[in-house]
Amino acid sequence: MTGPGKNPDDAAEVIHEQRRECLCKLTKFVGAAGVAAAMWPLVAALGPDEQTQADGEPMDIPLGNVAPGETLRRVWRGKLVFIRHRTEQEIKLANALDGVSRIQPQADAQRVKPGHEQWLVVYGYCPHAGCIPNEQTGEKSGWLCPCHGSEFDLSGRVTRGPAEENMAIPDYAFHPDGQTLRIGVKDV
Known part of the structure; x- marks a missing residue:
């Protein structure tokens, strides 16, 4: 070497x-x-997960087994949606609060579909920081954001706290049978 x-x-x-x-x-x-x-x-x-990769196909939700006063939580296109079956008393309370929202005054009738006033459909996020509000019952029925204290009434309108917008409403429609909700469409 x-x-x-x-x-x-x-x-x-x-x-x-x-x-x-x-x-x-x-x-x-x-x-x-x-x-x-x-x-x-x-x-x-x-x-995105496999469920959301379906490119936002409409989702049908049967409503027949949802009792008045109950809220369904469903995920559509990766976003949480609250579907609230409001009682007669809750509808009256929501109508009584028309114009109370400090940021975006909207009548309850503008936030629900005609003939289906008992159903409130909103995205389940606080518009302030994207937190998931907790449901409140009793005198202050609606939702409360646990992070920053924004409060929303039974129509999803902001009534208190730092949120600058009402809870958003997805596109949805009811099937003619009235017992099935389709999220992701404007008309059925």
Whole structure:
């Protein structure tokens, strides 16, 4: 291995240098693969799930088993939707509060479908910061955002707190049978 004018220590140093370079490259490769493997679940979690990848197809919701005073929670296109079966007393209270909303005064009749006043359909998010409001019963029936204190009446109108908008209303319609709600359409 050594020839005239070659130092055996120089050859050993070259071999050691090549090994170091190889180990460094291998370590970088394994490290990059480890980071990619660790990031994969995070990146996959940030994307839409299989239910929402149906590109917003309308969703039918049977209403026959929902008693007055109950609220259904459904997820459509990755967004929470509240479907409230309001009692006669709740409808009267919502109508009595027309014009009370401090930001966007809307009549209750503008927030429900004619002939289906007992059904309130709103997105289940506080428009202030996207929190999910908790349902309130009793004197202050409606929803309360636990994070910042915004309050919404039984029509989804903001009555108190930092929210600047009423709870949003998705496109929806009722089937002619009156017992099925279709979210994602304006007419059936």
